[in-house]
Amino acid sequence: MAPQDSEKMKELQERIHRFKTDLKQGRIQGSYDVAYRTVQILRSIVSVIKWNSAKELMEIIRDEGKKMMDAQPSESTVGNMVRRVIKIVREEFAQARGKSQEGDTVDLQKLLLAEGQIDYSLPTPNLRGSIIEVIAELLTELETSADNIAAQALEHIHSNEIIMTIGKSRTVEAFLKKAAKKRNFQVIVAECAPFYHGQELATSLASAGIETTVITDSAVFAIMSRVNKVIIGTHTVMADGGLKSINGSHTVALAAKYYSVPTPRLPQFLLCSEMSLFQGFGIAGFHCIRVVSYI
Secondary structure (H helix, E strand, O other): OOHHHHHHHHHHHHHHHHHHHHHHOOOOOOHHHHHHHHHHHHHHHHHHOOOOOHHHHHHHHHHHHHHHHHHOOOOHHHHHHHHHHHHHHHHHHHHHHHHHHHOOOOOHHHHHHOHHHOOOOOOOOOHHHHHHHHHHHHHHHHHHHHHHHHOOHHHHOOOOOEEEEEOOOHHHHHHHHHHHOOOOOEEEEEOOOOOOHHHHHHHHHHHOOOEEEEEOHHHHHHHHOOOOEEOEOOOEEOOOOOEEEEOOHHHHHHHHHHOOOOOOEOOOHHHEOOOOOOOOOOOOOEEEEOOOOOO
16 A cells, blocks of 8 residues: 555544544534444545445445444434445446446346346446535535525425424524524524523524524423424434434424424435334433324
């Protein structure tokens, strides 16, 4: 191995170790940041580590991905991004082999459905470059995911409504700020003790010109009768339809159900989990709840 390649490998291993340490110690806040850093590391793995076939690359990604997932088993976003990149490898391999075998005609459906019959160890020219290019597109998709949800804000928030939320969510914040450009409404934020992330969200919304009120978590039920809509940020959508959200979300959802208040959630594509509700129950810092309120 050339000295330059050895230096790049050492730097990559340090990045992976630092990422796993940050996951274990909870230094990375929010599923977006976790997903973005995961994909960045996977892109570096594709570009730096030497591999000769799609099969070898997928084995490397699985091994490194499992180590990152084991660092924080409750963080489903890491596994989602690992599976997404493996899917990219399969698709790019199938596309490259389809083109090489059939000219301009690519029967991707036949190749993908016959996955067990595909030999991923076959050499494929320019596979590394095409995979890196598609991963870069995935990073762009992640960057714009919150904005894409926020673009639908005017369809859900109307003038003179009172909106309740809890804690701080990057997606909810962008959603409310987008709606505030053309709608006048009031936001009530439950402070989400003991970390009081709700106060941070309230400060940010107030600086954007949105009328914002902070309440204690114990006041949620008393205030709910005045609320027109509840918007909750989502950390993970469980396999059985439940969701993992910030502590206190269960209280808000139950109060919203009692008063029949519509409660839309704002999940991004990266938030789905293969875990069921009770497999993920009791994760520190989160509530795993069934969707009990009206949509």
